[in-house]
Amino acid sequence: MAIRTQESLSGFIASDPQLSFTSKGDAKFYARVGREHYVRHDDGSFTQDETSFHDLVMYRRSAERAYEQFAKADSFIAEGYIHPYSYEKDGQTVTGEEFVAKRLGHDVARTIYTVDRTRRQAAGVEPAAGIAPAASVEQATGQSVAEPIGPPPAAASTPVAALGL
Numbered sequence: 001m002a003i004r005t006q007e008s009l010s011g012f013i014a015s016d017p018q019l020s021f022t023s024k025g026d027a028k029f030y031a032r033v034g035r036e037h038y039v040r041h042d043d044g045s046f047t048q049d050e051t052s053f054h055d056l057v058m059y060r061r062s063a064e065r066a067y068e069q070f071a072k073a074d075s076f077i078a079e080g081y082i083h084p085y086s087y088e089k090d091g092q093t094v095t096g097e098e099f100v101a102k103r104l105g106h107d108v109a110r111t112i113y114t115v116d117r118t119r120r121q122a123a124g125v126e127p128a129a130g131i132a133p134a135a136s137v138e139q140a141t142g143q144s145v146a147e148p149i150g151p152p153p154a155a156a157s158t159p160v161a162a163l164g165l
Contacts, residue, residue: 006079009099011035013074019067029063055098066104075110079103
C-alpha cells in the first residue's frame, strides 16, 4: 500500500492566536505564522534570508485544542493543504492563500514541552483488547491499582527531554 502524504508547513506563531466560530458554528483557529528562510553558501555556511508570513487556519475540535495549546512565538509543524481564496472588497478583487492545518504540533527540534501520557477515558467504554482492567492487574500483581476518575494531576506529565526524544 502506498504511503499517503500531505503538504506540510513549519515555522513560528507570529501573532496572538484567535478563536472564532463560522456561520455553521464550527470553531476556527487563526494565526499569522512566520517562516524563516536561509541561503546555503558554497563553503557550507548559511545566511538568514527574509522571513515570510502566512495565514494558518484550523477548524472544529482541533481548532479549540490548538487555541488552548499554542501561543505567540511557539514553533510548530503543521500538516494540511494550501487554500487559495478571493473576495470582493470596495469593488476590487482581493486574492490570497491560507494554510489549512489538519494536524498541528509543536516542533520538537525547537521546543521543550511535556507530554501527558494518561489515557483519555469515555464513560462506559471498555478497555481496548490487550489492556487488562484494574481488577485483573490487582489479581496478577497483588498490588492495588486505582482507576483514573478525573483529569490527571499535573505530575502525570513527563518532560520530553527526560524521555530521550
